[in-house]
Amino acid sequence: MKKRTRTILTSTIIAIVAFLVLIIELYPIGITIVNGFRRDIIILSGQPFKLSQLTTRSYELVLKNPGFQLGMKNSIIIGLLSTGISVLIGAMASYGIARFRFGWRNSLAYSFLVFRMLPQISLVIALYLMFTNLGIRDTVGGITLAHTSFNVPYVIWLLLPFFTAVDKAYEEAAMVDGASRMGVFFRIFLPIVAPGLVVAAVFAFLNSWNEFLYALILTGVKAKTAPIAINGLIGGETLTWGQVCAAGTLMLVPVFIFTLGMQKFLIRGITAGGVKG
Amino acid sequence: MSSKKLVTDGRPARNKEGKAREHAPFLFLLPALLVVFAVLIFPIIFSLIVSTFDWPLSEGAGARRFVGLGNYIGLTKDPEFWNSLKLQLGFIFVAIPLELLLGFAAALLLNREFFGARLVRSLLLLPVFFLPILSGMTWRFMLQPRYGPLNALLLKLGAPEITWLGNPVTAYIAIIIQDIWRMWPFMFMLLYAGLTAIPQEMIEAAEIDGAGFWKKLRSVIIPLLTPTILTAILLRIIDALRVFSEVYVMTEGGPGTSTMLFSLYTHRQAFGYQKVGMASSMAIFLLILSIVFALTLVRKNMSLDVLEEKAGG
Numbered sequence: 001m002k003k004r005t006r007t008i009l010t011s012t013i014i015a016i017v018a019f020l021v022l023i024i025e026l027y028p029i030g031i032t033i034v035n036g037f038r039r040d041i042i043i044l045s046g047q048p049f050k051l052s053q054l055t056t057r058s059y060e061l062v063l064k065n066p067g068f069q070l071g072m073k074n075s076i077i078i079g080l081l082s083t084g085i086s087v088l089i090g091a092m093a094s095y096g097i098a099r100f101r102f103g104w105r106n107s108l109a110y111s112f113l114v115f116r117m118l119p120q121i122s123l124v125i126a127l128y129l130m131f132t133n134l135g136i137r138d139t140v141g142g143i144t145l146a147h148t149s150f151n152v153p154y155v156i157w158l159l160l161p162f163f164t165a166v167d168k169a170y171e172e173a174a175m176v177d178g179a180s181r182m183g184v185f186f187r188i189f190l191p192i193v194a195p196g197l198v199v200a201a202v203f204a205f206l207n208s209w210n211e212f213l214y215a216l217i218l219t220g221v222k223a224k225t226a227p228i229a230i231n232g233l234i235g236g237e238t239l240t241w242g243q244v245c246a247a248g249t250l251m252l253v254p255v256f257i258f259t260l261g262m263q264k265f266l267i268r269g270i271t272a273g274g275v276k277g
Numbered sequence: 278m279s280s281k282k283l284v285t286d287g288r289p290a291r292n293k294e295g296k297a298r299e300h301a302p303f304l305f306l307l308p309a310l311l312v313v314f315a316v317l318i319f320p321i322i323f324s325l326i327v328s329t330f331d332w333p334l335s336e337g338a339g340a341r342r343f344v345g346l347g348n349y350i351g352l353t354k355d356p357e358f359w360n361s362l363k364l365q366l367g368f369i370f371v372a373i374p375l376e377l378l379l380g381f382a383a384a385l386l387l388n389r390e391f392f393g394a395r396l397v398r399s400l401l402l403l404p405v406f407f408l409p410i411l412s413g414m415t416w417r418f419m420l421q422p423r424y425g426p427l428n429a430l431l432l433k434l435g436a437p438e439i440t441w442l443g444n445p446v447t448a449y450i451a452i453i454i455q456d457i458w459r460m461w462p463f464m465f466m467l468l469y470a471g472l473t474a475i476p477q478e479m480i481e482a483a484e485i486d487g488a489g490f491w492k493k494l495r496s497v498i499i500p501l502l503t504p505t506i507l508t509a510i511l512l513r514i515i516d517a518l519r520v521f522s523e524v525y526v527m528t529e530g531g532p533g534t535s536t537m538l539f540s541l542y543t544h545r546q547a548f549g550y551q552k553v554g555m556a557s558s559m560a561i562f563l564l565i566l567s568i569v570f571a572l573t574l575v576r577k578n579m580s581l582d583v584l585e586e587k588a589g590g
Contacts, residue, residue, distance in 0.1 A: 011391040018387060018397045026400065028415045028458065029407060031426060035418070048426035089308040096305030108306070110575045115317050117571040119519030121540035122564040125547050125556050126320035126327065149316035152309055181301045210408045212522035213540075217548070227410045231526060234414055241418055248411045259406040263399055267470055270405065270463070271512060 029252075036246035043241045058242035059250075062233075068247055071229030075251075077140055078225060079208040082147035086204050087197055089148070090155025095185055097156070098163035099171075109160075116153040120213045123149065128217050138220040146214045151204045158203060158268060162196030202258050203269045209254065226251055321564065328558040334551035341554075348558035358559070360534055361542035364449065368538060369517045372456045373510060379457070380464025380509075385494075387465075388472045398469065405463045413526030416455040417442065442528055445535030452524050452536050456517070464509055471505030472498070504577075511574040518567050539563055 035043055037054045062068050097109050127146055128137065136142035170192065174184045190197065215225040230251065233244045262269065328349070331342040352358045387398055404412070419427045420441035428438050441447045475498065483497045521540040524530070530537035530545065537545070543563070547556035 011389070014386060014389065015391040015393060018391070019393065021383070022397050022400055025458070025462070026403060027426075028412075028419055029403060031419070032411065032415050044424045046424035046429050048429050089312060092305045093309035096302045100302035100305075102302050105302075112309075112313070113575050114568060114571040115313060117515045117567060117574075118317070119540060119563050119567050121519060121521060121543050122324065122560040122567070123317065123320045125543075125553060125560055126323040127316070128547075129327065129553070130320065130323065145316060148312055152312050153317075156309065182304070185305070206406070210410075212410050212525075213544075216522075216525075217544075227408065227522075230414070231410060234417070234526065244414060245418075248408070248414060251408060251411065255406050255408065256403065259403065260399065266402060267466060271467070 032245045033249050033252075034245075035241055036249045038242060040240060040242045044239060058240075058246040062243045062246045062250070065229075065233075065243070067224075067232060068226065068229045071224055071226040072250070074140060074143075074219075074223055075209060075226040078144050078147060078223075079205045081140070081144045082151055082208045083201050083204045085144070086148050086151035086155045087201050090152050090200065090204075091159055091190065091193075091197060092185070093152070094156045094159040094163050095189065098160060099168070109156075112153040112156050116150065116157065120150070124213055124217045127214070131218055137218055138223050140223050143215060143219050143223050143225070146218055147208045147211060150211075151207055154207060155200045155204055158200045159193070159196055161268070162193050162199075166192055199262065199265045199269065202262060203265075206255060206258060209251070324557045324560050324564075327554055328561050330554045332552070332554035332557070334547065334553050344554070348555050349562075351555060352558055352562070357534060357537070357542060361537050361539050364535075364537060365518070365539040367449075368453060368456070368520070369514060372453050372460070373513050373517060375457050376461040376464045376513065377506065377510065379461040380466075380468050381506075383461070383465045384468040384472050385498075388469060401462045402466055403462075404459045405466070407459060409459075409523040410526045412455060412459050413523035416451065416458075416523075417527045420451055443532060445532055448528050448532060448536050452527055452538075455523060455527060456520070459523070460513065460516075463513070467505055467509040467512075468502065471502050475501050508574065508578060511570060511577070515567060515570050515574065518563065518570070 031048060034051070036058055037056065038051075039053055039055055039057070042050060042053060093112070097105060131137040131142050131146075134142075136145070166189070170188055171184045174188045175181070179187070210227070211225070212227045212231075215228050216231070219225065219228065226247070230244060230247045233240065233247060259266065329343060329345055329347075331344050331347070333340045383401070387394060387401075407415075419425050422428055422438060422440045422443070425441075427441070432438055439447055441451045479497055479501070480493060483493045488496065519540055520538055521544070524536055524538055524541060525544075528536040530541040534542075539559070540563070543556050543559040546552050546559060
């Protein structure tokens with residue numbers, strides 16, 4: 001009985017500490033979301049917990065802001081395009097690595113993993129010069145291509161555990177029936193691994209959605225993405241925190257929906273290939 | 278991997294379809310290889326070439342001059358380069374150990390069931406997925422003089438107000454705090470996963486032997502978690518080496534050059550000072566550093582073999 005009381009007491013204390021830590025940790029995110037609904041004058045009054053006169057005015061302003069509108073539109077288009085391309089190309093490559101044995105297989109697979117970890121600043125200067133020469137700087141196509149550079153290697157490694165877990169029997173049966181490898185891949189294999197493809201698509205989209213440096217250097221006016229538009233809102237000594245936070249909150253919506261909806265795959269998602277198993 | 282000849286499903290490819298099959302892995306890999314060549318390998322080779330030139334950004338090809346290793350030698354004489362390298366290493370050596378410590382403590386604390394434990398564990402991860410530029414923006418707001426929440430708190434506690442981002446030392450501390458805030462839950466996530474994978478019997482066995490909390494930690498938990506800890510540190514180092522957007526949004530490297538981390542200085546060399554050749558030599562330097570850490574991680578984990586063992590193939 002005594003031991004039981006002690007256990008309950010420890011649990012309660014731990015629960016209290018845990019929730020306190022959680023509240024402090026999430027405060028910066030909370031204040032961002034709340035500021036989107038507060039009037040700038042209240043934000044600037046320095047009362048971080050005051051919640052009076054809430055308004056959606058910042059949202060109205062930011063949604064009417066042509067720069068932010070364009071950024072959102074571009075972010076969605078670029079995100080979807082680069083996700084589609086990366087998942088298709090990445091799934092094919094991942095299948096090639098998972099199902100075939102060839103001499104340079106290991107080195108190739110590990111090179112993809114290393115490519116995923118290269119710093120963007122090391123590539124962006126060359127990409128800037130290349131894109132300028134090709135005339136694709138500040139185009140949706142150009143920045144999409146740049147985003148595939150991190151998403152393709154990422155998808156390959158994210159999918160490998162899903163792919164190696166599939167029994168070869170399905171494909172073998174279809175091959176015996178005379179189907180080609182490509183046919184088997186698209187018609188038999190991809191439907192089986194659909195859940196993995198969804199996970200890969202979600203995280204690839206988020207990679208693109210959150211990306212800043214490539215967009216900063218490789219886009220300007222026409223193809224700028226939402227993070228660039230938000231950076232523009234912060235500007236020098238601006239005091240329109242309400243709009244910045246409203247815009248930020250809008251960007252957060254897909255991130256948090258996907259993150260909380262994909263609990264099971266989070267570790268795989270952010271470490272793709274970097275962690276055993 | 279001994280045979281160079283293509284073998285499918287562990288059996289030699291049949292003769293009848295042999296030819297078509299031999300091209301199969303290549304066909305599957307071709308699109309990815311094309312992309313990798315176009316946006317990764319070619320830019321790297323191009324950077325290497327550019328790094329041997331005096332290459333002004335916005336002037337014509339006529340202004341470019343081959344300088345060999347001149348840019349690299351120039352870097353060693355550039356105090357701003359050493360400054361950015363120093364700041365970058367300091368950032369890594371301060372932020373990551375603290376993240377590890379906090380993450381480990383939280384993993385130990387939350388590795389038990391209590392009311393709302395699952396909720397706490399999931400919500401704790403939100404900062405990891407918070408957009409880096411929003412993290413920079415939020416912290417810039419939090420640290421504002423007069424109305425920033427942190428200063429409001431300090432004032433309430435009777436402490437003097439700090440112009441965090443206006444002072445070189447506090448600005449540097451601030452970008453580190455920002456990183457710790459965002460990434461310690463990442464450490465927590467990996468270490469918690471590692472902790473739950475430790476067989477309960479091993480911990481119970483230690484308890485039966487009369488081991489207290491610290492003894493259990495030292496003789497069972499830490500030894501078994503070491504691989505996970507090393508992986509987590511490597512992943513964080515690789516990530517921290519390329520920190521850019523959060524700091525760019527928060528301080529743009531200032532005041533002065535006090536938060537000018539490596540990639541921020543590379544960015545300034547290229548697009549501020551317009552010295553693309555110089556910037557490319559910095560890019561190559563960082564690239565090599567990153568590849569070294571990435572290869573260490575890859576060698577250590579060798580995930581491909583583990584995957585196959587798991588799949589029974």
